[in-house]
Each structure stands twice: as structure tokens, then as C-alpha cells.
Amino acid sequence: MTTLIRLRDWVDERAPGLGALVRKHYTQYYAPKNLNFWYFFGGLNLLVLVNQIATGLFLAMNYKTSAAEAFASVEYIMRDVPWGWLIRYMHSTGASLFFVTVFLHMLRGIMYGSYKKPRELVWLLGSIIFLVLMAEAFMGYVLPWGNMSFWGAKVIISLFGTVPVIGHSLVEWIMGDYLPADATLNRFFALHVIALPLVLLLLVVLHIFALHEVGSNNPDGIDVKHGPKGNRWDASKPIDAIPFHPYYTIHDIFAAVFFVTLAAFVVFYAPTFGGWFLEHDNFTPANNLVTPSHIKPQWYFTPFYAILRMIPSYFGTPVWGVLAMFGSILLLMLLPWIDHGQVRSVRYRGTGFKVALAMFVASFLGLGAVGAGVTAEVVARWFPGADVTSWENAFGRLMTAGYFGFFVFLWIYTRYGLERTRPLPPRVTPDA
The missing domain is CATH 1.20.810.10 (Cytochrome Bc1 Complex; Chain C)
Structure with missing residues (x-):
């Protein structure tokens, strides 16, 4: 010593x-x-x-x-x-x-x-x-x-x-x-x-x-x-x-x-x-010369890959899907300026924020399942004869709407004073 x-x-x-x-x-x-x-x-x-x-x-x-x-x-x-x-x-x-x-x-x-x-x-x-x-x-x-x-x-x-x-x-x-x-x-x-x-x-x-x-x-x-x-x-x-x-x-x-x-x-x-x-x-x-039956990225890219896939191609180009994919990451970066709420922690934020956050997490996981092909496998196994592509697209677009909807909702919810928060404690509270 x-x-x-x-x-x-x-x-x-x-x-x-x-x-x-x-x-x-x-x-x-x-x-x-x-x-x-x-x-x-x-x-x-x-x-x-x-x-x-x-x-x-x-x-x-x-x-x-x-x-x-x-x-x-x-x-x-x-x-x-x-x-x-x-x-x-x-x-x-x-x-x-x-x-x-x-x-x-x-x-x-x-x-x-x-x-x-x-x-x-x-x-x-x-x-x-x-x-x-x-x-x-x-x-x-x-x-x-x-x-x-x-x-x-x-x-x-x-x-x-x-x-x-x-x-x-x-x-x-x-x-x-x-x-x-x-x-x-x-x-x-x-x-x-x-x-x-x-x-x-x-x-x-x-x-x-x-x-x-x-x-x-x-x-x-x-x-x-x-x-x-x-x-x-x-x-x-x-x-x-x-x-x-x-x-x-x-x-x-x-x-x-x-x-x-x-x-x-x-x-x-x-x-x-x-x-x-x-x-x-x-x-x-x-x-x-040999294409894999399902080309998909590693699991950690699948939510963003699913957003790319779920946006329809217009005029033969996937430009809108690409913009949506990169936009989904850009929105995360802009979160400090999207959220105008005066309270930081979920413990004291309004019910709307808690519900929106839960839906955001669920949408992110759902997009991951779509991008990884899990959704298509589930539909094919549990609903034989169903149009797998249509079901997958419907679910994927719903999850995409949930992902982007979180940021839109958060901006409106906090920008126009719709959030009802709980009183903050005077000092930090002990955590179990």
C-alpha cells in the first residue's frame, strides 16, 4: 500500500x-x-x-x-x-x-x-x-x-x-x-x-x-x-x-x-x-449467385429495418422508407426539444406520458418482431391459409404508427399544457 x-x-x-x-x-x-x-x-x-x-x-x-x-x-x-x-x-x-x-x-x-x-x-x-x-x-x-x-x-x-x-x-x-x-x-x-x-x-x-x-x-x-x-x-x-x-x-x-x-x-x-x-x-x-431465403439484418437493426419495409415504395423507389428509417433515429436525437414537459421522471409525469411510453416500447419490440420475420412465422403457424404478407404489413404499419405517434403525441401533450403531473418531492427519495 x-x-x-x-x-x-x-x-x-x-x-x-x-x-x-x-x-x-x-x-x-x-x-x-x-x-x-x-x-x-x-x-x-x-x-x-x-x-x-x-x-x-x-x-x-x-x-x-x-x-x-x-x-x-x-x-x-x-x-x-x-x-x-x-x-x-x-x-x-x-x-x-x-x-x-x-x-x-x-x-x-x-x-x-x-x-x-x-x-x-x-x-x-x-x-x-x-x-x-x-x-x-x-x-x-x-x-x-x-x-x-x-x-x-x-x-x-x-x-x-x-x-x-x-x-x-x-x-x-x-x-x-x-x-x-x-x-x-x-x-x-x-x-x-x-x-x-x-x-x-x-x-x-x-x-x-x-x-x-x-x-x-x-x-x-x-x-x-x-x-x-x-x-x-x-x-x-x-x-x-x-x-x-x-x-x-x-x-x-x-x-x-x-x-x-x-x-x-x-x-x-x-x-x-x-x-x-x-x-x-x-x-x-x-x-x-445464392440468395438467402430471407435477407434480414441482425436483431438490433430489425426495428429500423421494419420501418423501411413498412413504408410503401412510390415511383419504384424506397426513398420514403429510407427517410422514415433515418428519421426514426433522428427523432430520438431531437427528444429534448420535442418534450416540453416541466417534469423529468416518469414517476411524477401524467398518465398520458406513461401510456404513450408503454406503447412506444411495445411498438419498438413489435417492429423488431416484424423485421426479424417472427410475425410472419406466427401468422403462418397459427393461421394456416392466411395471407401472411397482408397480416404482417398491417401489424408492421400499426407498430410504425405507434413508434412515430409517440413523438407526435409527446410534442402536443407537453407543448399545449395537456399534461397533469404529480407534485415533486423537496429532496430525492430513498430507493429500495
Whole structure:
């Protein structure tokens, strides 16, 4: 311990700014004392990000960025590289679990109003992180060069063809060819391994710094009180707040142990997760002459893919579907300016907001089911002879209306003073 203290003092003497940075954002950062399990997911996001970077680095050491060798190199990693199978499964499972934690993290932000003043910049940076993460995941999905990787790349990149005038040239520029091939793999590999991770790390740091400037929100959605009547140890510290370390360090370590245990179970016993985490069509080499029976993206893209599919094509172009798909993400980014409500937390918001939020979550899950083809399978199994396409389209468009309707309702509901809220407590309330 004495050696560690001496090392700390040695570093502080030579880099005093580093010690001040650690104290400001970790050891002496005060967070509300009533944070509940919903606040686990921010730390878990960091944990999975570290896993993805570390395992991705080892995978890159044996990966070949060539259409002729990419698939075989992944098989070589799985079969011949010592512990390569474990690293590959940790990476593929981590990708899916990353989106699980990100979606729950964003849901918590919407529930407790973490996007409202003064945390608009925190939310905006988080939304940009989500966009970059989607691009990172898509490019990583293409690299194994299985058959679904090839056709998924072709379909998604072809969407840029809807851009007026330059669309077709833009598609060829992104692919580097007329079809996904060597140039596509080289570009996606460079972006996936170098460029986007650097952007992601920068945005995560900015996201955390911005959060610590304004302070963490809490389940009550009210500001922690400041004043002379602070905690009993130090009257200069904020009321109802506790140091992040050691209290929330232990809080997050407990969550991390539980999360890693679940992740290990998936990695060792169900790495494909029934085709959800690793699709069966991706265990066959890419073939531009053999189209998979159902081209669909990974599960975390399916809600947005369903929105694309549910918007009818006009004049032979899916431009409106593409706009709706990107608009569904843009609306999330604009949420601080759509919601004019004066109360942050769902605990004290009006009944209309609670119902709308529940319908929004249900619509998002419903769109995921449509995009993954689950809806069509259910209809075909339970209603033999029914027009599967018509039923799927009807359900998908209803879910699409529910998704976009949340933002329209929220703007009208709060903009024109229709919300009836409950009184806020004077101080943050203890959480079980």
C-alpha cells in the first residue's frame, strides 16, 4: 500500500492535472444516493466496449481482408488459433449484448427524463454514439464474409442509391466496386478496426465529461440540493449525494459480475443464441449467385429495418422508407426539444406520458418482431391459409404508427399544457 501511495504521489508531482482529472470524474464525483438498477447499464456499456476492443484486436491479427480468404480466415480463427473460438464468440456475443445494454440505457434516459435541461448535450452525444455504434456493428457484421454478410451489405449499401442524382455513384463509391468485394472488405475493415473505434472512444469520453459537468440525473428527476446542510461528514458536499467511489464502484462491480456470468453462459453454451446472435446463413461462404431465403439484418437493426419495409415504395423507389428509417433515429436525437414537459421522471409525469411510453416500447419490440420475420412465422403457424404478407404489413404499419405517434403525441401533450403531473418531492427519495 505504501508503494502505491508513493507511486501516486510521484505521478501527481509530475502530472498534477491527471490526478485532478481522476478526482473530478471518479473519486470525488458526487452522484445522487438513490440511483437504482437502471443505472447499471452505463457502466456495463463501458465494460462491453472494452471487451469489443480487446477481442477485436486479437481477431484482427489473424483476419484476411480479401473476398477469397476472409471466410476461411474466420474458420481458421475458430478451428486452429488457440482459444480463437472463445475470442470470436466473446466478440460476437459482446456485439449483441452491447445493444442490449445500450437500448436499456436509452430507455432509462427516456423514463427518467435524462435528456431534459441541462443534460441536452449529454443526450445528444449519447445519440451520436448510438449512430456510430450502428455503423460499427454493420461493418463488423460484413467482415466474416458469410452469405448473409454479403447480401446484407449489398442491400444496406444499395439504400444509398435513393439519394437523388448521386445515388448510384455513391453506392459504387462506398462499395469500391459494382458488388461487395475486396475493396468493400478493405474499407470496412479499416473503418471497423481503426477509425470508428477512435471516434467511439472520443465520443464516450465527451459523453462522460459532459455528464459530470451537469451531474447525474436520478429516478426522481430532481436536482440534488446544495447548501450548508450537507452530509454529516462534510457540510460542503451536496445533500443526498454520495461519492462515486467507493459506493457506486461497488454498485457497478456487482452488476458487472452478474452480467459477465450471464454473458459467459451464452458464450459457452449458446453462442449463436438460436440464430439471433450468429445467423445460420453466415456459416456458409459468401456467394453472389445464392440468395438467402430471407435477407434480414441482425436483431438490433430489425426495428429500423421494419420501418423501411413498412413504408410503401412510390415511383419504384424506397426513398420514403429510407427517410422514415433515418428519421426514426433522428427523432430520438431531437427528444429534448420535442418534450416540453416541466417534469423529468416518469414517476411524477401524467398518465398520458406513461401510456404513450408503454406503447412506444411495445411498438419498438413489435417492429423488431416484424423485421426479424417472427410475425410472419406466427401468422403462418397459427393461421394456416392466411395471407401472411397482408397480416404482417398491417401489424408492421400499426407498430410504425405507434413508434412515430409517440413523438407526435409527446410534442402536443407537453407543448399545449395537456399534461397533469404529480407534485415533486423537496429532496430525492430513498430507493429500495
